[in-house]
Amino acid sequence: MELKEKLQILADSAKYDASCSSSGSHRKTTHGIGNVAVSGICHSFSSDGRCISLLKILLTNCCIFDCKYCLNRKNNTIKRAIFTPEEICEVTINFYRRNYIEGLFLSSGIVKSPDYTMELLIETLRLLRKKYHFGGYIHAKAIPGASEKLLKELGSLVDRLSANIELPTENGLKLLAPNKDSSKVHKIMQYVKTNQNNQYVPAGQSTQMIIGATKESDLEIMEKSSHLYDTYHLKRVFYSAYIPVNKDSLLPSLEKPPLKRENRLYQADFLLRFYHFKVKDLLNPDNPNFNILVDPKADWALRHLDEFPKEVTTSSYHDLLKIPGIGVKSAKRIIYSRRVFKLCFDDLKKMGVVLKRAKYFITCGGKYFLDSSLFKKEFIEKNLVLEEFIPEKKEFEQLRLFNE
């Protein structure tokens, strides 16, 4: 088989993994080719608007598992291919020298056994690091069920490791991925968390969940994420809207992937990590799914209107973060600037506050932006919904931050 065809098959099989970040690594390189940029660098953007930072491929799409949602499940009659370690190294180096990519994202179907597959990954990455002296970013998948010794070796060759939790609950996993066992994924996460340092998985670990293939609510998903962040200190949990690639009676039939839901989950994920929100602030058993019309923070604010409007010239950093339209950066800028001069609405705009959202929830120097008689839930909600759904502004995209 020609190299080009192999690349097409094994990139096609890998493309459903959401993660492509190349950030967070401080690893130093002295000789050889390449280094890492702590901010991460996007090298291109694909037709779906996702960033291309890494050469995202599978080592092979042969697989002994039968996960219902996966293109590479063993019963699918698709073309199968396998890269040799040299081929992967050559392509990586050739792409890297031309600045097409920031590094390699190597995953694989399970061949023979988890240990055997892991050994193939290690052999490839060892060749890339030791013989080709590649110093760029490497993200590898850890194979659940492989031995600790192999996990140790793989982690010392890469910047980031990930093991996908795939589905938010045990039941979901049993139903759609009968060969997978979430305890093995947790074991990997625990091991990486315990051993992580500047030489071992310096950019930390991440995971991914498929959204909409099973019936879990947003509440169950967010509780899972929150648990993973707290327990294993993950850098990121990625959410991947389910895209039907297989036909199976166990799978839902969707017209379109649930992209808006995915978007809401990412927004809520950021609220957990950077805005001091807890899952119970955002969702509860009576209200287990996000409002598709309004983003989670605005939705929270509308349900807590008694705490608003907040005065930007005196509110604490913590309180500023709760205001829709104010982010981490603009909240910090407000704190610095209000010490040295008197803020007005125009200044807020220059600091990156999204006034078209924030204006309903703030006063500035005692003044409300609109007629204060308009401070009513119905009015604000209606306007926020309109704002988001004006057609030209309509974007379903994965949220990104350069510095995670």
Add this chain to the structure above:
Amino acid sequence: MNNGCFIYEDTFLSLLNLIHYLLKNAIKPDKIKNTSYSPNLFDEVVHLTILEEKEIFNKVIQLIGSYATRALYYVFLSNEENKELILYYLLLNGQKYKDKILFHRHLRCVSETIRISNYVIHEVHKYKGFVRFQELENHILYAEVEPVNDVLELIAPHFKKRLKNDYWIIKDVRRNRLSLYDKKNYYLVSGHEFSLETTLKSHEEQKVEELWKAFYKTIGIQERKNERCRMNFMPKKYWKYMLEMEDEL
């Protein structure tokens, strides 16, 4: 001498010296321009002979801090029409607000300095990803860029660290300037001293380019197609020099 159009010698140092002189003598300039400026009928052009002191750089750092000084330099590299006047007013206010100057976003010179320097930083970051090298037959890597701001000297150090074992050249097509790296240092030279017209691509190049294009086409998910989102992150102005976009132009 008030309201004159003051000319500086095109370098950052020369600009700082001029502004320092103007501030010291309480002169309020109408315009500050570099030597390529062609004056209009009403300009009262003033060429001053100012003794250039290298110390000026440290003086500025002492006054407003190294962070703000860096922002100042980024503004100098920008393509903004009135950048010199913005810097004049920034340093004028810097005398009062010292190293707190950048917190004073209500001042127009401050908000403009921040806006423009962020724009320059943003463009540098974009180019770290979007530069596309091709390998020539003598194994030199060659790339062309067309940045809005004069960011070549900010991009070069990144590739010096990254591709330290390769000879490479990055050409700023807009300014006809080149950055050359000889496996030790990088140099910035004017394009007139250099021609690559007769150099061919290496014999491996075509194959690698085809692999990349195939990868790019494959990695996009049809069901998620989102033209607008792609355009936001990768505006069309970059496409001309990006191999994978060739077929979509």
